[in-house]
Amino acid sequence: MKITPLEEFRQRSLPGTFEVRRLKEQLSAAAIEAGKAWGTQQVGLNYDPHFRWDDQTLYCSELVWKVFKKAGVELCPTKRFRDYELEAPEVKKVIEKRYGSADKMPQDEPVVSPGDLADSPLLVPVPKLSK
Structure with a gap:
């Protein structure tokens, strides 16, 4: 895993496929810190092309799901x-x-798939970002 700047990620996304979502409800500072701390510890892990649910390697949707879970939010089953x-x-x-x-x-x-995350009733779309 590596940290990719938002604009770099946007530029490599297929046209019409990039959307930002956020939680409907605000998290506490402690919950945010718990998710961030766990996510930061994953930087440097290899990508998991076999989609295993362990924490030895991670795939993109798994990382997002687990960061939120560490913050106390289960985005979707x-x-x-x-x-x-x-x-x-x-x-x-x-x-x-x-x-x-x-x-x-x-x-x-x-x-968990990207569509599962996007369909979470806990999330709302963020208005389009201007370029």
């Missing part, structure tokens, strides 16, 4: 791989590349 639609050809291609085949994929592994 975790799901299992088997809960997602995995039949699309482009998804099958990624599964084969990362796992060799779908039967080698950990079907019961907890997982």
Whole structure:
């Protein structure tokens, strides 16, 4: 994991795919500090292309979910791989590349997707940022 400046992240995002959301309710300073402290400790970890739910490596949505959880907020329930639609050809291609085949994929592994986070009823969109 590394810290990426917001503008750099925005510039590498596909057009129309970048949106900022925030909590509807303000967190206490202690909760914010707890989430920030845990998140800061993760800088330097490798990205997890296999989406394991341990803290040895992390993928992007897992990092966001766990930072909020450390701050006392569960943005959404975790799901299992088997809960997602995995039949699309482009998804099958990624599964084969990362796992060799779908039967080698950990079907019961907890997982959270960017869409799961974005759909959290605890979040609201932040008005568009001007360039």
